[in-house]
Amino acid sequence: MDPIERAVLVGCSLKTDDVDLDSSLDELARLVETAKATPMARVTQVRDHYDATWLIGKGKVDEISALVEDQGIDLVVFDQELSPRQLIRLEERIPCKIIDRTQLILDIFAMRAQTKEGSLQVELAQLEYMYPRLVGKGTQLSRLGGGIGTRGPGEKKLETDRRHIRGRIHDLKRDLEQVRKHRQLHQSRRRKMEIVQVALVGYTNAGKSTLLNRLTGSEVLEEDQLFATLDPTSRFLELPSGEKILLTDTVGFIRNLPHHLVAAFRSTLEQVQEADLLLHVVDQSHPEAASQMTAVHQVLKDLSAEQVPMVTVFNKRDRESKELLTAEGETVHISAFEENDLIKLKEKISQVLYDAQIAGSAEIPVDRGEMISQLYEVAEVLHSEVNDLTMTLQFRLPRKRYERMSPEIKACIREVREKN
Incomplete structure (x- = not known):
C-alpha cells in the first residue's frame, strides 16, 4: 500500500468573484481525502487578477515552498486549473509534486472506474488533459512514481512519445464511439418496448445511490464520499399504478467539472438527454446546497439537457438544515430512509410523467x-x-x-x- 501523502491546499480568487474560498477549499479537502491523501495546511490569496506565470503571487509561491520543506509535504493541490506554463514554473520553484483540481478529479475517476467503458472515458480525459502539459517538461515527469496524479496513463510514462499519445487518443475516441452506437441500440430497443426512462442527477454525495437502492431494492455502493459510484446503474422501479419504469443513477456532478470529463463521458451522459424525466437530487442539509444546485443546472445546460422535465428532490430532510430550499417547477422534500417519503416520491414521479x-x-x-x-x-x-x-x-x-x-x-x- 502506498504511504499516505501529505498535502497543502491552495486557493486563489479575484476580488470581483462571488466565491467563498473557505467553502471551496473545504470541498477540495474532501476531494483530497477521497483520493487517499491528508490535507495538512491551506494557503489562500485574493487578488485583482490572476498572475499569468504563477496564478498566485510570487511571495505566496515562496511561502508554499518553505511550507513544503518545513513540514515534509508530498503534494500541493491548487483549487483552480493551472495552465501548462503555470504548472512548469511552479514545479521549478516548489520541491514537490503539484496538481490542480482538474487533475485531482481525474485521478479520483481513474480510481473509481470499474467498467471497461468507464476506464476508457477516464483515460481519454486524462490524456487530453496531460498532452498540452507535456510540452517543455523534458524529464521532469520521470520523477512521478505513485500516488495522486499518477493513476492511469501517468504510470505508463507515455509522455516519452507524444505521437503515441495522439494515436491513443484517436483509438479511445473510436472505441467510445462504438460504445455510443451500442448504447443507442439499447435506447432504441427500450423505446420499442415503451419503457419510460428516469435519470437521477445531482451533486456528488447528494444521496442518489442511496435513493436508487431504497426505491428499487438494489445494492449499488453507498459511501459518504465524493464520487463513490462512477459507472451508471439502471434498475426497474414499479410505480403505484403498477407501471414499471427504468431508473438510472448517473455520475455525480461537481462545481467546475473538468470539461475533459464532460466530453469524455458524453456517451454515458447521453442517458440524461434521452431520459423522459430527471430527478435532481439535492442534499438540502448541505450548507452550500443552493450553489450546488446552480452547478448541476450548469452541467445540464452544457449537456443540452436543460429542457428535459425535472422534479427537484430535496433529500435528507431528516437532517438539520439552515433553510427550507425551493426550486422552480415540481419539487418534493424527502428522506430516503422514510418509507412514506418514498411512496410520496413515487406518486410525484407518476404525476409528472402522466402530466407530461x-x-x-x-x-x-x-x-x-x-x-x-x-x-x-x-x-x-x-x-x-x-x-x-x-x-x-x-x-x-x-x-x-x-x-x-x-x-x-x-x-x-x-x-x-x-x-x-
Missing part, C-alpha cells in the same frame, strides 16, 4: 413504412386502421419524445392534445 404526456392521431401513407415504424418506436400506438392509401394511428407518448419526433412525422399529425 401527449395524445394525438396521425395519418401516414401506407407506403411510408419507415415513418410508421418510427412512430411505433417513440410512441405507444393505441389504435390503428387503414383507409384506402392512408393509415390512421391513435397514439400517446411523453412530451419529450413528441418534441424529438422528426418534422416529417409531425407534418402527418392531425390532432395533438395534452393527455387528460
